[in-house]
Amino acid sequence: MATRDGDALERAEKLLARLPGLGPRSARRVLLHLLKHRERVLAPLLAALRDVEAALVACPQCNNLDIEVPCRICTDPRRDPTLLCVVADVADLWALDRARLFPGRYHVLGGLLSALDGVGPDQLDVAGLLARLEGVAEVVLAMNATLEGQTTAFHVAERLRATGVRVSQLAHGVPVGGELDHLDDGTLAQALRLRRPV
Known part of the structure; x- marks a missing residue:
């Protein structure tokens, strides 16, 4: 029984580590947080993920993912x-x-x-x-x-x-708040190419 639980925890940790922005240590911290707060965090998260899995579809018009067909963006009358x-x-x-x-x-x-x-x-x-x-x-x-x-x-x-x-x-170049000496050559070249009059 302990081996099974250990395998399940290890599998969960490895799956979490595959998510963008999470490495093995971050995944372990997230898993421990979820386990410590089962009722308040883990159970609602699992329910929400099941709901999303059951309802999520690709919009046939724009290919967005949503739970409505067509998606809410395509049907929004306020959109131009x-x-x-x-x-x-x-x-x-x-x-x-x-x-x-x-x-x-x-x-x-x-x-x-x-x-x-x-x-x-x-x-x-x-x-x-x-x-x-x-x-x-x-x-x-x-x-x-x-x-x-x-x-x-x-x-x-x-x-x-x-x-x-x-x-x-879209324009490319120097980001707002960016410092020139921290930018790569490609970004600087693009910013110079797309310069505009003041």
Whole structure:
């Protein structure tokens, strides 16, 4: 019996350590906290995770994850239907939407082009994006400032070129509060390239 419990605890700890931002020590601390507070924290967390697992679906319009079909963003009448922001994955959508700065709708491609990871154009939902362009005036490409992100943005922009829709991209460069001597060469080069008049 002790071996089984030990195996279960070890398995839980290893699974927690796979989560972003958690290593083995952090996972152990989280697991101990959950176990110490079973009734107040662990039980409600397990119930919430079961509910999410049972109800979570991908939105057929934008590929967002939600418990409603279509998702709450696609059905929100306050959203500007003429603006569409294209992101690589759901985490990017949630990060942008949390800031509440973009008034339009979103489209999740499902990844970034990457020869090393075997992700080619056919694995991205560009066809779904092209099918959603009726009434759209501008598509904003919100990709990571990485080689894969910029390659994906270029590919999507090329596919959108023939549609006549205005295509823009997030600016990249010096972050607010950033110090020049702490920035890498690529960030500095991008900031200089995208400089604007004062």
